[in-house]
Each structure stands twice: as structure tokens, then as C-alpha cells.
Amino acid sequence: MKLIKLVLPFIIITVSALTLSTFSVSAQAASDGSLVAKGAKLYSENCGRCHNPRPAEEYTKREWSVVMPHMRAKAHMTGKEALAVEAFLASTLTADIRDDDHSSTQDKPQRTGEELVTVFGCQGCHIIKGEGGTLGPQLDTTVADKGVKFVIRKLLEPTFNNAASAMPRYPMSTADKQAIVDYLKSE
Amino acid sequence: MKTKYLYKAVTTALLLSSASVAYASDASTLDVGRLAISGYGDVGYTYQPNKKDADGNDIQNNVVARFIPIFLFQMSEKIHIEAELEFAVDENGETETVLEYANMHYFFNDNTIITAGRFLLPFGQFGANLHPSWINKAASNPGIYGGHGGNGSMGGVTGIMNDTGVNISNTWSLGDAGKLFTDFYVVSGPRQEAGDHGGGVDMDVKKGDNNDSMALGGRVAYAFLPQWEIGLSYYSGAYSNDGELDYTAYTIDFNWIGSYATVRGEIFGSTAGTEWEEEVELPDGSEVHEEFLQDLNKNGFYVQGTWQARQLGKAWLNPIELVLRYSKTASDFDGSISHVLEEDGGRMGSRIYYGINYWLEPSAVLKFGAESTSIDNEAASHDPIADDRIFLQLAFGF
Numbered sequence: 001m002k003l004i005k006l007v008l009p010f011i012i013i014t015v016s017a018l019t020l021s022t023f024s025v026s027a028q029a030a031s032d033g034s035l036v037a038k039g040a041k042l043y044s045e046n047c048g049r050c051h052n053p054r055p056a057e058e059y060t061k062r063e064w065s066v067v068m069p070h071m072r073a074k075a076h077m078t079g080k081e082a083l084a085v086e087a088f089l090a091s092t093l094t095a096d097i098r099d100d101d102h103s104s105t106q107d108k109p110q111r112t113g114e115e116l117v118t119v120f121g122c123q124g125c126h127i128i129k130g131e132g133g134t135l136g137p138q139l140d141t142t143v144a145d146k147g148v149k150f151v152i153r154k155l156l157e158p159t160f161n162n163a164a165s166a167m168p169r170y171p172m173s174t175a176d177k178q179a180i181v182d183y184l185k186s187e
Numbered sequence: 188m189k190t191k192y193l194y195k196a197v198t199t200a201l202l203l204s205s206a207s208v209a210y211a212s213d214a215s216t217l218d219v220g221r222l223a224i225s226g227y228g229d230v231g232y233t234y235q236p237n238k239k240d241a242d243g244n245d246i247q248n249n250v251v252a253r254f255i256p257i258f259l260f261q262m263s264e265k266i267h268i269e270a271e272l273e274f275a276v277d278e279n280g281e282t283e284t285v286l287e288y289a290n291m292h293y294f295f296n297d298n299t300i301i302t303a304g305r306f307l308l309p310f311g312q313f314g315a316n317l318h319p320s321w322i323n324k325a326a327s328n329p330g331i332y333g334g335h336g337g338n339g340s341m342g343g344v345t346g347i348m349n350d351t352g353v354n355i356s357n358t359w360s361l362g363d364a365g366k367l368f369t370d371f372y373v374v375s376g377p378r379q380e381a382g383d384h385g386g387g388v389d390m391d392v393k394k395g396d397n398n399d400s401m402a403l404g405g406r407v408a409y410a411f412l413p414q415w416e417i418g419l420s421y422y423s424g425a426y427s428n429d430g431e432l433d434y435t436a437y438t439i440d441f442n443w444i445g446s447y448a449t450v451r452g453e454i455f456g457s458t459a460g461t462e463w464e465e466e467v468e469l470p471d472g473s474e475v476h477e478e479f480l481q482d483l484n485k486n487g488f489y490v491q492g493t494w495q496a497r498q499l500g501k502a503w504l505n506p507i508e509l510v511l512r513y514s515k516t517a518s519d520f521d522g523s524i525s526h527v528l529e530e531d532g533g534r535m536g537s538r539i540y541y542g543i544n545y546w547l548e549p550s551a552v553l554k555f556g557a558e559s560t561s562i563d564n565e566a567a568s569h570d571p572i573a574d575d576r577i578f579l580q581l582a583f584g585f
Binding site for chain 2: 044045050051052054055058059060063065067080086089137165
């Protein structure tokens with residue numbers, strides 16, 4: 001018993017030291033371009049611990065900004081992690097990245113499938129080319145297994161085949177959808 | 188002695204949190220709001236063919252509806268306020284209102300949150316995070332839990348759910364090796380129920396503390412996300428009015444999350460000091476009255492598995508989820524102690540739940556379940572009955 005009494009503070013100090021040493025990495029990640037992808041991964045990992053992850057569209061951005069501190073406390077997320085999740089949620093709800101066929105953003109340069117997959121944080125939930133989360137199915141063979149039409153419709157209307165799907169609906173142009181399909185088909 | 192370790196752990200956690208310089212100073216990418224309302228609710232129908240009221244009349248069904256809003260208020264980047272109210276219409280048609288929690292989070296730094304007020308105690312996973320009906324995969328509670336909708340004929344061995352005090356929560360990153368979550372709290376603690384032999388332990392604290400001894404507790408959990416989380420919780424507090432009788436409890440919780448399946452559960456144990464008295468016969472045939480303290484133990488576990496039929500790749504099966512849960516409780520009241528207190532000890536035994544869920548939305552589910560209970564100590568009740576129930580419940584989060 002005396003040993004436990006003696007060792008406990010040292011265990012906590014050691015763990016704390018590890019934490020402080022890794023904070024610099026977290027801080028850098030918070031300001032880099034893959035913040036959305038990091039947020040998507042955290043969203044997948046943390047929400048699903050207790051419940052089905054909920055699509056971003058269920059709340060507005062203003063509401064999410066109030067809901068996220070509540071969920072940060074529930075899920076034991078750090079402040080940096082919560083900010084990354086917020087970045088992911090914002091990416092699905094921000095009008096200026098919505099690039100539907102009728103918007104004026106048709107003139108924007110076409111992004112590659114790989115860029116779109118990164119921007120939308122698809123690998124937060126799906127394994128693509130060996131990397132990604134496990135909340136959703138792996139996507140390397142999805143186009144071959146289910147066809148192009150299925151994938152296009154899933155991108156357009158994520159809940160069409162599964163009412164409980166947490167996949168966000170990303171409005172995107174026909175060219176964007178095709179680019180993602182082409183990327184998923186590539187070896 | 189164990190509470191001293193908790194004191195030291197709390198002090199150390201506070202000191203280390205103070206030393207941390209990693210503040211979450213980056214701005215949110217969201218538009219900053221002030222108020223949001225979320226929450227959950229459910230309406231449930233329970234068919235229990237053997238249930239009788241006090242006059243022996245059949246009560247074969249219960250319809251219960253609940254609405255539980257959560258009010259979230261963001262005062263600043265550092266301060267967040269939350270409160271959860273439960274409005275319920277019980278099986279007798281009466282409306283109940285319960286303040287589940289009302290507290291303030293202070294985001295001290297990147298990895299430390301100080302919570303003050305009435306909050307859900309981080310004791311295991313079910314009470315803190317998994318009990319909301321749209322999150323709880325079954326239509327009833329695990330057999331080790333009482334309260335929150337009742338537990339039929341089983342007594343429930345733990346009622347540690349919420350209390351008023353202060354909690355310090357930390358998240359410790361271990362890099363690629365996972366994360367460590369710690370919570371340490373000081374709360375009002377349990378009270379003493381009225382009754383013979385010191386009564387019992389009342390965990391449903393609504394009237395403040397009844398003695399000058401606060402309860403201490405904490406949870407330390409290791410998480411290797413997204414698959415694993417294993418936690419150890421401890422709780423200790425004096426419950427008698429004079430502060431002489433203690434209640435201590437622990438639980439080990441585990442949670443495994445797969446792409447299509449989950450397995451989770453808790454292993455619980457508790458000890459309550461109680462006052463006893465008996466007449467002891469001396470060798471000369473005379474009797475003397477003796478009073479003494481004796482520990483009474485309760486323990487139990489539950490394990491629950493779920494599986495999503497979407498793994499089969501058939502579109503029509505995508506919304507379907509199967510649930511299986513087994514619970515078992517045991518107690519010194521199960522007959523190993525021969526005493527009139529046995530009547531008040533609750534029934535101990537095992538319970539199995541089979542369920543099929545149909546998900547309408549990510550946060551709306553229709554549950555159909557069947558539950559069967561086997562009671563080991565039938566004598567621990569004045570009206571022993573079979574306890575087989577069928578549930579139909581619509582639960583939603585919003």
C-alpha cells in the first residue's frame with residue numbers, strides 16, 4: 001500500500017510530462033491544412049464511442065459552437081481536438097465550399113479527387129488506399145462492387161440507403177463527384 | 188486510507204493543470220453562438236403480463252413518455268453552462284420533473300475542465316454517458332442499475348448517477364499509445380435513509396449533505412480510439428447522519444467499438460457499513476444485547492453486445508440492429524445473512540434482454556425488446572412475481 005501511495009504522484013507526473021511534450025505537435029496540427037481531415041477523424045473516433053455520429057446538418061454553425069463545448073467535456077476531447085472537429089463541421093456547412101451545379105462557383109478550378117477526399121475529410125470515417133477510419137465501410141472496392149451510380153447517389157443523398165448514416169451531405173458539382181469516383185477507382 | 192490517495196491525486200492533477208501552458212487559443216472556425224437546445228425523449232410501452240397492483244389487479248401495460256431538454260449556454264470561450272431537465276409522465280399518469288444536472292464548465296486550459304454544480308458523476312459509463320434512451324441500445328436499463336425508469340423486480344445495486352460538487356477532468360495524450368482520461372470529484376455524497384439498523388444508503392441526493400463529510404470519487408480510463416476504452420471508477424463517502432457509516436463503490440467499465448458491432452459492460456462492487464444488533468446467548472443460558480457494525484456488500488455486472496445488420500450488405504437490412512444484454516447482481520441480502528433486513532434488500536438475480544432496433548435517423552430509433560428476469564432470493568419481497576417484460580419504445584435525440 002505504501003508503494004502505491006509513493007508511486008501515484010510519479011505516475012501522474014510522468015503522464016503529464018508526456019502530455020506536455022506532445023502538445024507542440026497538436027498545436028502545429030491545429031494550424032495546418034489538414035485540420036478538416038483531422039477533425040473528421042476525431043469526429044469519427046469520439047462521437048461513435050457512445051452514440052451514432054450525427055450529421056452536421058442537424059445543427060447550424062452557431063448551434064454547433066455551443067454544442068461542441070458540451071461534447072468536448074463528455075468525450076474528454078482537448079481544446080485543440082474540439083477546434084479540429086469544429087473545422088470539420090464548418091467545412092460541411094460553409095456555403096462558400098458548396099459548389100453545386102447552379103452556383104457561380106462553376107468557374108473555380110476543378111479539384112482532383114484526392115484533393116476533394118482530403119478537403120471533405122472522407123478518411124475520417126472510411127479506409128481509402130489503406131488509410132482512414134473504420135466508422136464507415138472501406139471504399140477501395142465500392143465503385144467496383146456497387147457501381148458508379150450508387151456512389152454518385154450516395155454523395156448526393158447520403159441517407160438514401162441507410163437512414164442512420166452520419167455521412168455529411170456535401171453539395172458538389174457533377175465534376176467533383178466524378179473526380180471522387182475516378183479517384184476511388186484508381187489503383 | 189483510499190480517500191487519501193484521491194486527495195493526493197486531485198491535488199497533483201490540479202498542480203499539473205496549473206503548470207500546463209498549452210492554452211486553446213486558436214479561434215473556432217464556427218460562427219460563435221450563445222444558446223443551443225438539444226436533448227432527447229422517448230415514448231415507451233411495456234407489456235408485463237404478471238404485474239399486479241397493490242390490490243392484486245392486473246396491470247398489463249404501461250405507457251411512459253419523457254421529454255428531456257438540455258439547455259446549453261456559452262458565456263465565453265472559457266465558460267459554458269448546461270442544464271438538463273426531465274419531464275416525464277409516469278405509469279400512474281402523473282407528471283414528474285427532475286433536474287438531472289445544472290453546472291458550469293470552466294475550460295481551464297487545453298486539457299483540463301473544471302465543472303461545478305450538479306453533474307452526472309463519472310462513475311462508469313452508463314450513468315455518465317450511455318443512459319439517454321436514444322443512446323442506450325436497449326429499452327430498459329442494465330440490471331445493476333436502479334432508477335431512471337425503474338428496474339422491475341431487480342433491486343439494482345448502484346444508484347450513483349448525479350450529485351452536487353466539483354469535478355476536475357483531464358485528458359492526457361499518450362501519442363500513438365492512446366489517451367488517458369482522469370476525473371476526480373468532491374460531492375455532497377449519499378444520505379441515510381430512515382429505517383431500522385441505520386436504514387439504507389440513499390444515493391438520490393436532492394437535499395444537500397447530511398453530515399460534514401463530503402464524498403470523493405474519480406475515474407481513470409485508458410482509451411485506444413476508436414476501438415477501446417477501459418475505465419476504473421471509485422466512490423467513497425460517509426452516508427450516516429453522524430458520519431460514522433461509510434459507503435464505498437467501484438466499477439470497471441469497458442467499451443469496444445467495431446465497424447458493425449459493439450461490446451460494453453461494467454463490473455460493479457460496493458460496501459456499506461451498517462449498524463446491527465442481536466441477542467447473544469451466554470454459556471450460562473442468559474442473553475445479552477450486542478450492537479456492532481457490519482459491512483454489507485452488493486455487486487454485479489452487465490455485458491451488452493450489439494450488431495448492425497448492414498454488415499450483410501443488403502439495403503433493406505441497413506437500419507436494423509440486434510441487441511443482447513445479460514446482467515447479474517448479488518448481495519449479502521441474498522440469504523447469506525439471515526435478518527429481517529433481507530426484506531428491504533431488493534431482489535437479486537440475473538436478467539437477459541433481447542432486442543431488435545430499427546433506426547429511423549442517426550438519432551431516432553424504434554426498439555422492440557424482450558426481457559426475462561430470474562430472481563435468486565424470492566423471499567426478499569412480499570409479493571414474488573415472475574418478471575418477463577416486452578418493450579416497444581421510440582427514442583429520439585435532438
